[in-house]
Amino acid sequence: MIELSGVTKSFGSNQVLRGIDLRIESNSSMVIIGGSGTGKSVLLKCILGLVAPDGGRILLNGEDVTRAERDAFLARFGMLFQGAALFDSLHVWENVAFRLLRGAQKRPKAEAREIAIEKLRRVGLGPQVADLYPAELSGGMQKRVGLARAIAAEPEIIFFDEPTTGLDPIMAGVINDLIREIVTEMGATAITITHDMTSVRAIADNVAMLHRGKIRWTGPVSELDTTPDPYVQQFIHGRAEGPIEALR
Numbered sequence: 001m002i003e004l005s006g007v008t009k010s011f012g013s014n015q016v017l018r019g020i021d022l023r024i025e026s027n028s029s030m031v032i033i034g035g036s037g038t039g040k041s042v043l044l045k046c047i048l049g050l051v052a053p054d055g056g057r058i059l060l061n062g063e064d065v066t067r068a069e070r071d072a073f074l075a076r077f078g079m080l081f082q083g084a085a086l087f088d089s090l091h092v093w094e095n096v097a098f099r100l101l102r103g104a105q106k107r108p109k110a111e112a113r114e115i116a117i118e119k120l121r122r123v124g125l126g127p128q129v130a131d132l133y134p135a136e137l138s139g140g141m142q143k144r145v146g147l148a149r150a151i152a153a154e155p156e157i158i159f160f161d162e163p164t165t166g167l168d169p170i171m172a173g174v175i176n177d178l179i180r181e182i183v184t185e186m187g188a189t190a191i192t193i194t195h196d197m198t199s200v201r202a203i204a205d206n207v208a209m210l211h212r213g214k215i216r217w218t219g220p221v222s223e224l225d226t227t228p229d230p231y232v233q234q235f236i237h238g239r240a241e242g243p244i245e246a247l248r
């Protein structure tokens with residue numbers, strides 16, 4: 001569904017992406033791992049068209065994303081931002097229904113609210129939460145609201161940027177399971193960035209490891225533990241010693 005070939009991106013003399021080749025099959029869950037500052041977010045922004053690559057190609061169902069018509073293109077994506085990124089001044093339901101209240105996918109208010117309540121239920125939150133403000137919710141509940149917003153417009157492709165960062169292990173487990181279920185149920189294609197290995201195992205069909213601007217290794221999650229690649233082994237076991245130089 002998504003195909004990257006030879007994607008490069010530099011900021012000044014900082015060569016962040018040095019030729020990314022990656023295929024993401026439709027209705028599958030791809031998890032991208034890699035150290036901090038390796039370019040995971042830049043890669044995601046390139047796919048979303050928020051950052052223009054210097055070279056290479058990114059195709060979505062065969063169509064070049066840099067030439068696609070913006071609104072129609074973005075309507076196909078859902079996004080769970082790190083830290084949920086909810087709008088403080090909007091009620092929970094208005095956050096969830098954000099895209100349904102404006103733009104190309106605009107619905108009547110009552111219908112948008114109904115969909116929001118249904119999506120909240122999907123992530124385990126009752127209708128009483130709909131009229132609260134984000135500040136009245138715990139971190140885990142905010143993350144669920146962010147997840148409900150990401151799926152509200154029933155996107156074909158959903159991005160999750162570090163979905164479990166800042167959550168306790170139990171809440172992280174709940175979010176991981178929800179992501180997995182939603183992707184399976186909606187038949188969506190998911191791309192998740194994380195360095196939480198528990199998340200990787202819970203969410204991924206396939207894993208790609210980014211290192212020094214290239215995809216160092218990619219394969220099914222079942223091969224993660226057995227691949228002899230020393231970079232992958234160092235990363236998944238969190239070893240200080242190995243080919244990956246720890247940045248000071």
Ligand SMILES: Nc1ncnc2c1ncn2[C@@H]1O[C@H](COP(=O)(O)OP(=O)(O)O)[C@@H](O)[C@H]1O
Pocket residue numbers: 011014016034035036037038039040041042043
């Ligand atoms: N808009 C930008 N301008 C300049 N440098 C950037 C910009 N966005 C990201 N970078 C640089 O690109 C590198 C990768 O960043 P990022 O993709 O955020 O890493 P991570 O893998 O932690 O998500 C970093 O060195 C960062 O400073």
Ligand SMILES: [Mg+2]
Pocket residue numbers: 040041
């Ligand atoms: Mg990042």
